[in-house]
Amino acid sequence: MSRIDKAGAETDLGYRDSITKIEPYGVDHIPDVEKHGKPSSQFYVWFAAGLSFPIMILGFSAAYLGLSLTAGIIAVIVGAVVGSILMGVLSRMGVRLGVPQQIQARGPMGHVGNLPPVAYINVFAGIGWSALNIVVASRALNLMIGIPFWLAAVILAAIMLVIALYGYNMIHFVQKWMSPVLVVLFAWTTVICLINGSSTLQTNTKAAGYVGGAGSWIILGGWFLAFLIAWTPFASDYSRYLPDNRKTSVRAGWFTGLGNFVTMVWLGIVGVFLAGTSTSSDPIVALKGLMGPWFVVALLALLFSLFTQNSLNVYGGAISVQTLGLPFNRKQAVVIICVLAYAVSLWAQAGVYDKFETFLNLTSYFITPYVAVIIMDYFIGGRRDKQRIPELYDKRRILGWGFVSWLVGVLATVPFWQSTLYTGPFAAHFPSFGDLSMYVGFVVALLVFLATYRLKPLWTLRRTATEERAVRPVVGGDLG
Template sequence: MVSLFRRIGSGSDANPIGIEMAGTEPIPGDRRHGRPRTLFTLWFGANIQFATLSVGALSTSVFGLDLIPAACAIALGTLFSATLVGLFSTRGARIGIGQLIQSRGPFGWFGNLPSAIFTVLNGVGWCVVDSLLGIFILRSLLDIGFTTAVAIVAGAQLIVPLIGYRLIHSMEKFLSGVLVIAFAVVSVLAFGKMGSSAAVDSTPGGLTAFVLTLSVTSARALGWSAYSSDYSRYLPADTPPARTFLAAAGGSAVAGIWIGVLGAALGTVGKITEPTSLISHLVPGMTAKLILVTLLASTLASTVLDLYSGSMAALVAGVRVPRWLSVIGVCGVSTVLTLWVGEHGFAGHFQDFLLLTSYWVAPWAAVNLVAFWWRERGRNPRIGELYDTGHRFGWGLPATLVGVIASVPFMTQSLYTGPVAAKFPALGACGQLIGFTAAGLTYLGLTARKAAPAPMLAVDAE
């Protein structure tokens, strides 16, 4: 049994029972292993899931968009977020460091703290969303109470991120194969029942619905960009960046587009009352139960990443505990919030959550894109600077705040509607794009005279 745990752990980074012990420090060259193709199955498994299906269904069942324009919006939004996941994944393999540690370069040690805290909240929030999806399925299968279902789901999703990196990759590879079969069956069954028009004559409809679908679709996977390097940092430093990019972006894009469009097709059948109705009204009897069991497993494919990277972000934010203990803490907070949120108003709260997270992640991603691929221009960061508390603030934080502020007039959700969104609904869903553009241009301007960084220090050194 001990040898089994050693195999599923992370080599010399694991303790005798296989739990990964590496935290936010650089991964030395002699501990780097794996091939970029593992990123394809990881991001494919993370995106071929019930949440992706539910987001796609919003387009036709809630926003009132017809199937063809819904499919186009889903494809565009997915490709945008998948590109960011692929680009940031190349950074992990290149320097062996997690995503949020890297962002200390443009943000500084203290300037990076808001991003780290937000990433913890993002991980917790997504864990709540996916847990609720799993709970809906579990209750429909077993007819058990809500609290009991929460306890079962929380226990199931804790084990894999507790063990760590290597088991996560192994689990996602296994689930990818299983979920392809399940969703292929759903796709075949849906083909004969789906329509080309929206299920309901719904507001907003038209151009507003198209832009809103594009926004929530990209927002669904945009949060992954803050995690990307966490799952490529163990790859050897000489891994070709193009292969890393294609594997990570390809897995995310293929699964995201397929399952998102499938959700939109299912949404043409009828209005969503709760997520399990996507399957129950399509597949009768025992077949539906088997598919729901598989979809229950798909929620774990997402929550394990949220718990793992949420716990890593907590360490970056200054929580001084071992990585595995941070996982338990993040899972505990997520479980409490899941109990609090309950079963009420899923579709509306889901839409709000997707948009709210994108208002920060989009500007943050733009700053890092400019910093990594324009200002550095192929050169690696000074690793020591990323761990130097004397490097307190960079221009990344003010640029991100400018992006957030610029998106405020375009915000559109139940908590707040900006003046532009109120007057021109079609522009209201452009908030994340406005924030992304404003933050990137602001950082570009603020760092116009900054000299290119010196070459990277060796990560194999202690």
């Protein structure tokens, strides 16, 4: 929890809003004296992060799934709405509690029970997303100036390492000032695509990924939801420094949701439109053909979006490493994530688009039940009470029923999986229902939580009298 001095007060490390100081906090609770910023900062963080080519790749998949232009656009909007609402709710929790999202999960799951999902999230969300973005941006750099992929990846990994090392304030600074740059680049890309393209995308039952009934539509909408689900374990990480009051909490939630929604819908629809005007199955090749001499603008957009996306991925991945209790501080964890992301990018550069969709599915199957448990614990289990924050750092709370809720939720998704790695029996027999895994996992985890949250934890060690006196409650702030 917070660092405590000899007088029993929370230590003031003087971080405040400095962008030149390396962030001193890791997974600690942020003391009130360090709280700063405006809720509007959440819009810039998530808006800038969403200005990225992978969202266009997802929209481009509408042609692969055999969807019409209208069906594709509606799927994009629905997926973005649901995901943005979840992100807004989780962002509010960060304002209230002042701790990272994954630390919050220790409440219902226990200190050890939280380790398996965090380990998975660390590998698939932090490292996986970072590697994906390195691949896309390195290809852009290669096309622009012809340097080898491996060298481009080294340069990009080094830049994102520096941003993530400086931490929370530097990330907010980069997101705020990169937003207008990326808006101009992506807006120009959008205009050229609209001028040179045509809205000819029609339902195609012979498309390689076509699924009858509403299946294709559910899959595409699910991919856009899954994209935001992948962010959810890190939502509170970027709002935990905001002052704890109801007005700030509510506005932070709205700004977070809006920042995610605008970029998802904007670039998702551009991707759908691009799919209807191209004869290539490679979105970058399709974009090059449509942009013509303006292709360099699109390449710059792809390149710069790496920094706004991966600063969050690396920072969140480092939080995961610390949450696991590994013997690394935040700065060391950042270096580890960057090195591993670089290594994975070298492997993933071949067949990156197929690997992207598989990765997206596997991420959502495991994270969605996790999110259900965290949200239910906050609103139903009483986690919004700041007096209970010390529980999140109590290593004697080994295993909670929330872990069971998460595990049962994950297992319940298996029959519904639609992935190149595995197709569940329900998905195989009823393909027209699309991929229902996320929705089943969320609902099952929610129901198991409701049935068990009043029970005593599965495994808790007793404290000594000395340890009992050492646990200091955290107070302050109104209910958000």
